[in-house]
Amino acid sequence: QKEVEQNSGPLSVPEGAIASLNCTYSDRGSQSFFWYRQYSGKSPELIMFIYSNGDKEDGRFTAQLNKASQYVSLLIRDSQPSDSATYLCAVNWLVFGQGTRLTINP
Amino acid sequence: DGGITQSPKYLFRKEGQNVTLSCEQNLNHDAMYWYRQDPGQGLRLIYYSQIVNDFQKGDIAEGYSVSREKKESFPLTVTSAQKNPTAFYLCASREAGGYRGAEQFFGPGTRLTVL
Numbered sequence: 010q011k012e013v014e015q016n017s018g019p020l021s022v023p024e025g026a027i028a029s030l031n032c033t034y035s036d037r038g039s040q041s042f043f044w045y046r047q048y049s050g051k052s053p054e055l056i057m058f059i060y061s062n063g064d065k066e067d068g069r070f071t072a073q074l075n076k077a078s079q080y081v082s083l084l085i086r087d088s089q090p091s092d093s094a095t096y097l098c099a100v101n102w103l104v105f106g107q108g109t110r111l112t113i114n115p
Numbered sequence: 116d117g118g119i120t121q122s123p124k125y126l127f128r129k130e131g132q133n134v135t136l137s138c139e140q141n142l143n144h145d146a147m148y149w150y151r152q153d154p155g156q157g158l159r160l161i162y163y164s165q166i167v168n169d170f171q172k173g174d175i176a177e178g179y180s181v182s183r184e185k186k187e188s189f190p191l192t193v194t195s196a197q198k199n200p201t202a203f204y205l206c207a208s209r210e211a212g213g214y215r216g217a218e219q220f221f222g223p224g225t226r227l228t229v230l
Contacts, residue, residue: 010174017155043219052205052221053158097157102148102209102219103173105157 011036015098015106024115028085032098032106035079042074043099044083046092047108053097057083088113118142119222121206126227128193128200136191136225138206145211147189148219151175152203161204164189165211193227201229 012035022028030044041060045053057072059065059081065072071084085092093113098106119140128134140147146165150158160173164183178197183189189208193200203226209219 013157015157052224054221055218058218099158099219102146102207103160103163105150105159107155107157 011039011100011104013098013100013104013106015096015109017107018110019112020109021112021114022088024088024090024113026088028088028092028111028113030083030085030096030098030109030111032081032083033079034081034098034100034104036100036104037076037079039079039100041101042072042081043102044070044072044081045097045099047095047097049095056096085111090115119206119208119220121204121222121225123225124223126225128227128229130229131195133192133194134227136193136204136206136227138189138191138222140187140189140208140220140222142208142220143186144208144220145186146209147183148207149173149179149181149189149191150205150207152205152224158205161191199229200227202227 014033043058044056047053059072059074069086073082090113095108095110097108122137148163149161159175162181164170180192205224206222207219210217
């Protein structure tokens with residue numbers, strides 16, 4: 010069975026610091042990788058997608074993909090209290106990780 | 116306004132009943148998905164469809180059924196065979212085809228509770 014693993018947390022980060030979220034996947038043929046943010050009781054919203062090895066930056070967010078290690082990460086710079094949410098890693102629109110709960114402390 | 120609608124927002128079911136969750140999109144997307152989310156967990160794929168009149172089982176299809184008679188509609192029926200259906204159900208859609216970064220749009224979800 011294809012799997013996506015995330016550290017469920019909770020991950021606690023001071024305001025203004027860098028939050029680092031990690032995800033590993035089992036299917037070496039996976040092509041598309043997504044990071045979603047989900048607030049409690051709400052539906053997920055897309056933060057970033059990546060499909061090439063390396064880094065992809067969008068504002069305060071950077072996604073990193075290493076296909077050799079089957080590893081994808083999300084960095085959030087200058088963390089804000091509004092970034093407090095659960096972050097879901099998804100592969101090929103079909104398999105999601107269990108999510109990492111992130112708390113930004115003012 | 117383009118988007119995905121799900122109804123109802125909350126649904127209560129007695130044991131032994133079948134219930135149908137509605138999902139409609141006006142984004143002209145070919146691909147549609149149903150996921151289940153349990154408290155503190157990620158999303159698990161129930162069914163997906165990439166084209167009208169065709170759909171595939173996901174990881175937890177047992178006890179569920181779907182139809183895709185129209186491009187914009189992908190209803191999910193939770194049957195009495197689903198032993199523990201209390202969960203948050205999410206519908207999503209995206210453009211199909213070869214673009215590897217095609218964004219998946221989610222509906223607001225239906226929270227199903229078995230009484």
